[in-house]
Amino acid sequence: MIVIPGLIVVVVPILVISFFLMQFYNRCSVQFRRLTSKSLSTLCLFVQDAYLGADSIRTYNVVQNFGERACKIADYASEIHGFLGEIARNWREVEVQVVGIERVQEYINNEPEAEWRKPAKPLSERWPTKGRILFENFCFRYRPDSDLENFSNPGTLRIVEPASGTIRIDDVDIGSIGLHDLRQALTIIPQDPVLFCGTLRSNLDPSMSIVMT
Incomplete structure (x- = not known):
């Protein structure tokens, strides 16, 4: 923010929104944990009662009934735990996928x-031959408080369009x-070149369209 003072205008609202989202997530997380603990505690209490009253269960011949109840309670506890976990995983996946949508929207x-x-007069296949570059009343616009850079390369390739003036290469x-x-x-x-695997010529002319003389 020291390098780009205007960034604080964006960062502060993001921090405020992130704080409220965190509070909402914490409340939901506590509720999910409470439901999970409640379902597991029901299962634990049933197992404890069955263990302590094992003699009575066998005496009254209700082992099968307790077994069926144990299966139902275990299914309930596992379903609740799995359901809540699946919701959390799907929510995180949605958040991750939304980032991709934001990137697509940014490019749009x-x-x-x-x-x-351009359907203009066709250039010579050997253009440019001399490599003479002429800047005529050439001007670029900078954003306020941005660092000055050398725009000769972006200007020559028209990565950044000029505010006024022209660039001529071999009078074109x-x-x-x-x-x-x-x-x-x-x-x-x-100034700091990076060469790909291959010869110097393959780096300068990847399509091998220039005939060596």
Whole structure:
């Protein structure tokens, strides 16, 4: 929050909502535990009574009746315990799956990129040949209080669109080119390069579309 002061506006409401959700969960958890304990205590009391009165049960020949009652009580206790546990597991699973829905919604709300292909004048297959880059009255917009960065690479690949001005590569305005054609024709080597398995050429030209001369 020190790095991004505006984050406190988001964090505080989240903390408040999380607190109330935690209180609600704690109350439900206590009720679930109470029901589980009650069902198990009924079974324990029945077993205790049957153990203490085993002689009387055999004397009056009601062993079968007590056995049937014991099975019913055990079934009841196990069903309650399993039912409550299943509710808790399903609730957690719903919460996990909702995160995926939120991510999908986030991508749906993203602003779409520019056209992937433009029916403009076709470029030469060998463009760019000289690699001469010219920035003409080029401007970017920054969010308030954000750190300044080098936007030459994102601007060249049109990852971030300019606020004004143009970028020309070999006298071609990259704004008039489809993103697919532009990014397919350019390769950027970062200051801290990471090479994939293979040769240097396969890293610079993964599709092997450039003819070596």
